[in-house]
Amino acid sequence: MPVIKYVPTFELVLTRRCAYECGYCNFTNRPSPLPPSRKVVRRLLRLAKHLDVNQVTLAAGEGIADLPEIVRVYRYYGFSSWAEYLADTLRTVMDSDGRPLVPVLDVGAIGFVELQKLRGILPAMRLMLESADDRLLYRAAHRNAPHKSFAARLRAIETAGRLGVPVITGILVGIGEHPSTWMKAAEAVAKMHEKYHNIQEFVLVPFAPSPRTPMELHSPPSRETFVQACMDVRNVLDGKVIVSAEVGGRLDFVAPAVRAGIRDLGEIRFATSERVDTELASALADIGESLREQGFKLASRQTLVNGMRRRGILPTEIVELLRRQREYQHLVRNGGESSATTAS
């Protein structure tokens, strides 16, 4: 039976502060927590483990390393830079007891020198292109987000590529971009992957208007538009990079996306450090059931697939983490969690 995969994920919000304002973003319009201490991170990881996730996405706004309130916090914890704080948080996730969790950084671009220091303990970065359409820099979507120009995003992905850091990238569909730019984004990512072999997956996310954002009155994309974007991207990337439809709350997009050849749903966030989605597990069970009726099986996967381990670009510590996670999952499937806990 063909399998539709997803990565069960916990989002740990480090801070909602951001130096920019993307027109569709609701991340920044809720009160921002202070970046958590190591002790608080450990407490949140215990919650993540209860939810049986495989991945912890460490999320923050972009361009914040020098904001006075961020500087004050990381200095208070004894770090000399934001990157040093991130390194410590990555290490805390990787070294946590019991169920092994894979941390992914979703904090925007990181400079070459800092990324070089993080590389050994950074399994992957989530660095969305968002769009290959630079006309959006003059529209609501990216008017106040110059760092989202196509060239700037590609440069950030290339920096990760030069250092062999796996990248999860992709586009937002329906933020005012021209449809021809879906393929343009996919082609640029395909070239990057040919050169550096570090693209884990290309995700397509349907735009969903959020209250209190500059684009709250914009219409979301129709199912047909989203499916067309999936097909255009697949035409370029199939056989090279996993193409995922990360539909978020638009669960009605799953079946048409699967009919269009999508076999991966990317990250499914069961909870954030601020809120557990109590509805999601049952909604996911419903999707699993409806996919079964169509002849598919829904199953979770690890963060890094797409031949990343075989390519030999991963540092030893990350290969070891993935091995421990696979072994743990195998033990849980075959002998229950208690034996897995003992083994780890």
Ligand code: SF4
């Ligand atoms: S860069 Fe844009 S999308 Fe990311 S947190 Fe800041 S405003 Fe939101």
